[in-house]
Amino acid sequence: MNHEDTYLDLRLTAENQASYFVRGAIQHALERVRPRFHGTLLDVGAGLQPYRQLVTAPPSRVERYVALDLAVNEMAAYRKKEHDLEWDGVTIPLGADAVECAMATEVLEHCPAPESVMREIHRVLKADGIFFFTVPFLWPLHDVPYDEYRYTPFAxxxxxxxxxxxxxxxxxxxxxxxxxxxxxxxxxxxRPMSVGKRRVISAITKPIVRYLLKHDHVPDLRSAPMITGISGVAIKRNTA
Structure with a gap:
């Protein structure tokens, strides 16, 4: 199994130490919010849909999962996963007040017009609807050239x-x-290096990574910390 293709219930290895914490943090964030999911859940930019089983299993109360993605995705691996709806990266092909919940995991950093996407998600959510999202903060350029932003919590x-x-x-x-x-x-x-050198270095860094993660503390955002990413929940309220 390719460790880079595994998203859930990870065990730290020399091979997955780059993505181990990041993917674990996303899973833990989803597990915290999962009891609030219900009705129809729209997965915006669903890609390989790695969290579909997680977000549709109890204590989630999701009755219908809808995967939304680009008609043609430049990332060949994503083409292997069928999705329910296609969009152009901005306009969601649903009417207003169509779904109870929406999620976008590691998607907003790829949106050239994120404000427009957020408005669209707000439009298709019903009153009291939940939008869950994650974004990276400390991560290399990826899916080049479709990597657009790194967000602060304040933005x-x-x-x-x-x-x-x-x-x-x-x-x-x-x-x-x-x-x-x-x-x-x-x-x-x-980092570019020989296979042998990578094997040796990975064996050296793995216990250091384990030690650091064991002693990590979630910071107060007001203390100007360093973070790896952000998860969030945004609620639409009925203004009528």
């Missing part, structure tokens, strides 16, 4: 409220230690 809250969301809850992923662990893992696994 995210401003943009979501401007899109019409009445309530915004943001949570940082990791602190100083998790950030350093992630960088070490990325360096060991992705």
């Amino acid at each position: 995210l809250e401003r943009m979501l409220r401007a899109a019409g969301f009445a309530e915004v809850e943001l949570s940082p992923h990791g602190g100083w230690d998790a950030s350093l662990a992630t960088m070490l893992g990325l360096w060991a696994r992705r």
